[in-house]
Amino acid sequence: MIRGIGIDAVVVGDMAGLLERVSEGALFRMFTEKELSAAHEKSVPTEYLASRFAVKEAAFKAIAPNLSEKSFDYRRIETRNREDGSPYIYVDESLKAILDRAGIASLFVSIPPTGGVAAAFVVAEA
Numbered sequence: 001m002i003r004g005i006g007i008d009a010v011v012v013g014d015m016a017g018l019l020e021r022v023s024e025g026a027l028f029r030m031f032t033e034k035e036l037s038a039a040h041e042k043s044v045p046t047e048y049l050a051s052r053f054a055v056k057e058a059a060f061k062a063i064a065p066n067l068s069e070k071s072f073d074y075r076r077i078e079t080r081n082r083e084d085g086s087p088y089i090y091v092d093e094s095l096k097a098i099l100d101r102a103g104i105a106s107l108f109v110s111i112p113p114t115g116g117v118a119a120a121f122v123v124a125e126a
Helices: 012-021 024-030 033-040 045-066 093-102
Strands: 002-011 078-081 087-090 106-110 117-125
Touching: 002 012, 002 045, 012 045, 012 117, 024 033, 033 045, 033 078, 045 078, 045 087, 045 093, 045 106, 045 117, 087 106
Parallel strands: none
Antiparallel strands: 002 117, 078 087, 106 117
């Protein structure tokens, strides 16, 4: 049973501007260490980080309606890639606790390739 869906889009140019304005400490409050490390290995790091931020927003939209508290640390949402390149949301103990409170067993994510806009779609399933 679907418990929630979320979609978000981030203009890559807007993310580039944000990355120029914020401190390194602020980046570590938005992204996990693994996400920042992976971004540095990409030819277009801002596009990579924009897509990861879109996933965080989309996941929040899919999860939050099922929680009494309407906020959580975006670092709980970490996007990784399988060997075939497909994205998934890594579920650690902290995120599992949030998902358990929300009655969610699985999260599914899609990050469609787009020009200049990073989009993400997340489905939360019971």
